[in-house]
Amino acid sequence: MTDERTAGVNRRNLLKLTAVAGVVAGAGLLPARSASAAGELSLKGKRIGISATGTDHFFDLQAYNAQIEEVKRLGGEPIAVDAGRNDGKLVSQLQTLIAQKPDAIVQLLGTLSVIDPWLKKAREADIPVLTIDVGSVNSLNNATSDNWGIGKDLALQLVSDIGGEGNIVVFNGFYGVTPCAIRYDQLVNVVKYFPKVQIIQPELRDVIPNTVQDAFTQITAILAKYPEKGSIKAIWSAWDIPQLGATQALTAAGRTEIKTYGVDGSPEVLQLVADPNSPAAADVAQQPAELGRVAIQNVARYLAGETLPRETYVPALLANKQTVGEVSKKLGIG
Amino acid sequence: MLVDAPYIPPSVFGLEEKTSPEPEKSGPALGRRLATLALRGGSLAVFAGVLVFFSIAAPFFLTVGNIGNVLGQSAIAGVLAIGLTIVVIAGGSNVVTGGIDLSLAANMGLSAAVYATLAQAGQGDAVAILGALGTGLAIGAVNAAAVTLAGIVPLLATLAVMNVVAGLELVLTQNTVVPASGEFLSTLSASGPFGVPVLAYVLLGFTLVVAAIVQYTPLGLRLYAVGEYPDAARAAGLPVRSFVAGSFLASGLCGGFAGILSVSYLSGSTTGAGEMLLPVVVTALLGVVFSRRLVPTITGTLLSALFVGFLINGFQLLNISSTLVSGVQGLLILLVVSATTLLCREAV
Numbered sequence: 001m002t003d004e005r006t007a008g009v010n011r012r013n014l015l016k017l018t019a020v021a022g023v024v025a026g027a028g029l030l031p032a033r034s035a036s037a038a039g040e041l042s043l044k045g046k047r048i049g050i051s052a053t054g055t056d057h058f059f060d061l062q063a064y065n066a067q068i069e070e071v072k073r074l075g076g077e078p079i080a081v082d083a084g085r086n087d088g089k090l091v092s093q094l095q096t097l098i099a100q101k102p103d104a105i106v107q108l109l110g111t112l113s114v115i116d117p118w119l120k121k122a123r124e125a126d127i128p129v130l131t132i133d134v135g136s137v138n139s140l141n142n143a144t145s146d147n148w149g150i151g152k153d154l155a156l157q158l159v160s161d162i163g164g165e166g167n168i169v170v171f172n173g174f175y176g177v178t179p180c181a182i183r184y185d186q187l188v189n190v191v192k193y194f195p196k197v198q199i200i201q202p203e204l205r206d207v208i209p210n211t212v213q214d215a216f217t218q219i220t221a222i223l224a225k226y227p228e229k230g231s232i233k234a235i236w237s238a239w240d241i242p243q244l245g246a247t248q249a250l251t252a253a254g255r256t257e258i259k260t261y262g263v264d265g266s267p268e269v270l271q272l273v274a275d276p277n278s279p280a281a282a283d284v285a286q287q288p289a290e291l292g293r294v295a296i297q298n299v300a301r302y303l304a305g306e307t308l309p310r311e312t313y314v315p316a317l318l319a320n321k322q323t324v325g326e327v328s329k330k331l332g333i334g
Numbered sequence: 335m336l337v338d339a340p341y342i343p344p345s346v347f348g349l350e351e352k353t354s355p356e357p358e359k360s361g362p363a364l365g366r367r368l369a370t371l372a373l374r375g376g377s378l379a380v381f382a383g384v385l386v387f388f389s390i391a392a393p394f395f396l397t398v399g400n401i402g403n404v405l406g407q408s409a410i411a412g413v414l415a416i417g418l419t420i421v422v423i424a425g426g427s428n429v430v431t432g433g434i435d436l437s438l439a440a441n442m443g444l445s446a447a448v449y450a451t452l453a454q455a456g457q458g459d460a461v462a463i464l465g466a467l468g469t470g471l472a473i474g475a476v477n478a479a480a481v482t483l484a485g486i487v488p489l490l491a492t493l494a495v496m497n498v499v500a501g502l503e504l505v506l507t508q509n510t511v512v513p514a515s516g517e518f519l520s521t522l523s524a525s526g527p528f529g530v531p532v533l534a535y536v537l538l539g540f541t542l543v544v545a546a547i548v549q550y551t552p553l554g555l556r557l558y559a560v561g562e563y564p565d566a567a568r569a570a571g572l573p574v575r576s577f578v579a580g581s582f583l584a585s586g587l588c589g590g591f592a593g594i595l596s597v598s599y600l601s602g603s604t605t606g607a608g609e610m611l612l613p614v615v616v617t618a619l620l621g622v623v624f625s626r627r628l629v630p631t632i633t634g635t636l637l638s639a640l641f642v643g644f645l646i647n648g649f650q651l652l653n654i655s656s657t658l659v660s661g662v663q664g665l666l667i668l669l670v671v672s673a674t675t676l677l678c679r680e681a682v
Contacts, residue, residue, distance in 0.1 A: 081650055087511075087604040088596070092407040095531075096650050099399050113513035114600050117523065176511045207509050208605070 443607025474586015
């Protein structure tokens, strides 16, 4: 009896103890794990090539600077180059970077057909290549937002906002850029099951540079072509700089019943989403700085002998009229 | 460049003192020659100094592979700048009224787009090459007609053509990237002997051929005569207008050729060819200081293109922001233009 009791107490105590221990361990585990991971990771004595397609957008700049800082934090030496959105310069800088034989190269964005032959050459020169937001067979790991998720979330938000019917205007100028292609395909996939939603043909082509002015002009023209209210329900673009121009054009023309949708979480667009009177309805924000840090941490993991997954996904945050405040706070804007 | 700065003032002062009281021929001529020598020597010294500096600061700089890379990276701009140099030689080097071809960069863009579009449509390499060269030549012909038949100043004529050509490229490609691949293109973008890119050999070979024609044949001599002394050339019975027209055809062809190189370099035709214009004009202008008599020459332009290429390359090797390159370029141009202006004033 006593034995049993003590045994029972013991068992109960033991249970309690393990529960407490579990909670303590659990509470301790998360910070401990990330601390140990960050502590283990090191790029000491390593030269890491950071090749950016451009740094003129919020997204690029955040990812670029975060990479440089992360390499320095892990004790490595960054060789950071920025092509200023010029493909010729991009190829030259990759070529020179390959010749410099760094311990790894991280490529940030870029048109796949332009950069892929050079990523291949880097691989042939035994330089590990990682990418951010470019899926390439020559990249060991691609740190990216889940563009399928982004495309789906944005498309569903759009379709639900317009009540599942109406004409939508689509900017599709960069189908050659993989993330844009995925987001566009997801829009088409969603729209397929809403037969009353029509994409107005021909689709518009967004351009670089002068993206905002160009989108403004194109939308102004299409508004003149569809003058009755309700004839256009929404405007979609694969990133949010055309969305910025489109939103401005809608406000200027007094057609604020039309809603605009985009991706990237540029601060100026998030501000518009936050404005209850603005036609900007939603913007899926990626976490560019986090993408940059994750890519560099992956470099360190790979150089330490770990095997990397094909893709590392960093969650994206959908900012609509309700959630925009929270998202902005998370991104450290405003 | 700084080396020749002290040389110019003495000769200028020498001129002012000597011309009015006792007209002595050798004084100004000697001064001018000294200044020219100093400017040329100075610019070469700067070039050499930059190379030495980079070689010491970045050990990797002075390797065959890296020099080959710079040559290859300079190929497209080099070919375009050489085309522009031909026009400048035939039209005279006055920046406003002389020979200039602003449509070159747009020409390259459209020619590349034509090549890539033809390749995508399943045409063979030969057809695509002919298409690109034909496009370049046609643009050259329009420029030639506008300048020699319609009598429009080259600056304005080629500016207008530039816009038309850039518009045509937009229509053809819808402002998208048109990927292109093929045996010919991969040969061009591969590495040749000594691990040096094929494009580097292409640039050297192209320069050699054009320099041979322009610098060492009677045709080339007449080209200079037409540009520098059109009245004398006309009096001597040279068909000035045909020469000017021919220079635009040649530069158009260079645009088409550069288009092909660009397709191989970028694995297709991409947007933003127009951004190439100012660097090309700068390269051709800067080339003047690398010539013996401070006139536009083909080899001078090559040196200038390489100088710019080495600057960008060295900055990357030293981990310095490439944004400084354009500042350095601008400073050099300012020095060149002011030095040549001073020299010209002295010669009058």
